[in-house]
Amino acid sequence: MLVSATEMLKKAKAGHYAVGQFNINNLEWTKAILLTAKELKSPVILGVSEGAGKYMGGYDVVVGMVNGLLKDLDIDVPVALHLDHGTVEGCNKCIEAGFSSIMFDGSHYALDENVQKTTELVAKAHGKGMSIEAEVGSIGGEEDGVIGMGECADPKECKAIADLGVDFLAAGIGNIHGKYPANWKGLSFETLDAVQQLTGDLPLVLHGGTGIPADMIKKAISLGVAKINVNTECQLAFAAATRKYVEAGKDLEGKGFDPRKLLAPGFEAIKATVKEKMELFGSVGKA
Ligand code: 13P
Numbered sequence: 212m213l214v215s216a217t218e219m220l221k222k223a224k225a226g227h228y229a230v231g232q233f234n235i236n237n238l239e240w241t242k243a244i245l246l247t248a249k250e251l252k253s254p255v256i257l258g259v260s261e262g263a264g265k266y267m268g269g270y271d272v273v274v275g276m277v278n279g280l281l282k283d284l285d286i287d288v289p290v291a292l293h294l295d296h297g298t299v300e301g302c303n304k305c306i307e308a309g310f311s312s313i314m315f316d317g318s319h320y321a322l323d324e325n326v327q328k329t330t331e332l333v334a335k336a337h338g339k340g341m342s343i344e345a346e347v348g349s350i351g352g353e354e355d356g357v358i359g360m361g362e363c364a365d366p367k368e369c370k371a372i373a374d375l376g377v378d379f380l381a382a383g384i385g386n387i388h389g390k391y392p393a394n395w396k397g398l399s400f401e402t403l404d405a406v407q408q409l410t411g412d413l414p415l416v417l418h419g420g421t422g423i424p425a426d427m428i429k430k431a432i433s434l435g436v437a438k439i440n441v442n443t444e445c446q447l448a449f450a451a452a453t454r455k456y457v458e459a460g461k462d463l464e465g466k467g468f469d470p471r472k473l474l475a476p477g478f479e480a481i482k483a484t485v486k487e488k489m490e491l492f493g494s495v496g497k498a
Contacts, residue, residue: 212281213311215342216291216438217378219254220414224437228493229417229428232256233485234295234442236263238276239474240449243481245280248288251486253494255288256312258295258440259305270308278309288498291342295440302332306339314344314381322368326375333376344438345372348383350418361387361419366405373410379438381416382406384431389443391422398427400434407435414438421447425491432493441488445481452480 216230223230235241235257248255257277264270277292293312294305302313315332317325329345336343348364364382373380384406385399398417407415414437417423421443423431428439456476462468489495 213278213292213309214289215340215378216256216293216312216344217342219256219289219291220342220379220437221412222497223254223494224412224414224435226497227432228497229432229437229439230254230256230494230497231420231485231488231492232258232293232295232416232438232440233445233488234258234260234263234440235273236266239478240445240481241277242280242284243478244485245284245286245290247482247485247489248290248498249284249286251489251495252288252498253489253496254290254498255489255494256291256293256438258293258442259310260295260442261297261301264294264301264305270304270310274309293342293344296346299328299332303335306335306341310341312336312342312344314346316346318346318349318383322371326371329372329375329377337376342378344379344381344416345375345377346381346383346418347372350381350383350386350388352388352419361385363399363402364406366402366409369406370409373413377413379414379416380406380410381418384417386417386419386423388419389421391419398423398431400430403431403434403436410435416440420444420488428491439488439492441484444488445484448480448484449477452476 233244291312292310296316348362351361362383384402415435416438417436418440420439420441
């Protein structure tokens with residue numbers, strides 16, 4: 212059964228580790244992530260961007276697929292199904308469809324409007340027993356075609372949004388989605404520390420988990436990060452494994468590629484990536 216992410220992230224923050232949010236795009240990704248979480252006895256969060264939700268056919272399809280896998284694969288670790296960077300409309304749809312968690316990304320609104328919209332969604336999500344994440348300080352990089360620059364959040368704005376009752380908070384600390392440029396200055400631990408001082412026990416979220424050096428990940432966890440989002444690294448691993456298989460030319464004597472065999476190397480590559488991240492984040496054995 213899907214659970215909200217609140218308890219698993221409270222436990223993670225108190226225990227000084229982080230739970231991975233791995234974004235899903237199809238059956239193979241979802242199955243690879245869930246099976247790895249089960250094998251490693253780790254809690255896990257499945258992230259769904261609005262674009263990925265559309266690609267898979269809609270949020271009802273996603274909920275049906277995930278619930279089916281939880282049952283048929285006997286997944287016995289805590290799993291949250293979370294909308295990633297949701298709009299108000301997307302959040303409302305996921306609340307209705309049976310997700311267990313949402314992120315409302317109001318970072319591009321003025322603070323007043325972010326506060327008003329977040330307040331309404333907190334009440335709706337909590338009314339259904341779901342968790343809700345908010346964002347302050349735009350996280351740069353490209354996400355579903357929208358390119359933003361990495362910003363550092365204002366800690367006082369973080370406190371204002373935290374006080375609305377969100378369950379965990381993404382604060383921009385110089386992190387960006389996708390690969391980091393060669394001249395990237397690194398995470399701003401000064402900002403993270405200031406945010407944590409004002410938000411106390413609230414679990415903090417680090418987006419853009421791909422390509423952040425291990426020592427920075429560990430330091431971020433020590434300063435209150437309890438959820439780390441990873442997407443691009445799974446994409447890179449999946450693409451490389453699939454390309455290798457296709458280039459090896461193992462089709463069925465001119466009948467094309469068997470889709471199950473074609474996607475098997477990518478499936479294994481995602482499992483390996485997720486395992487490496489869960490070990491780094493310290494969530495292994497914490498289910
Ligand atoms: P990456 O694609 O950089 O791993 O970031 C994922 C993310 O933050 C999703 O919200």
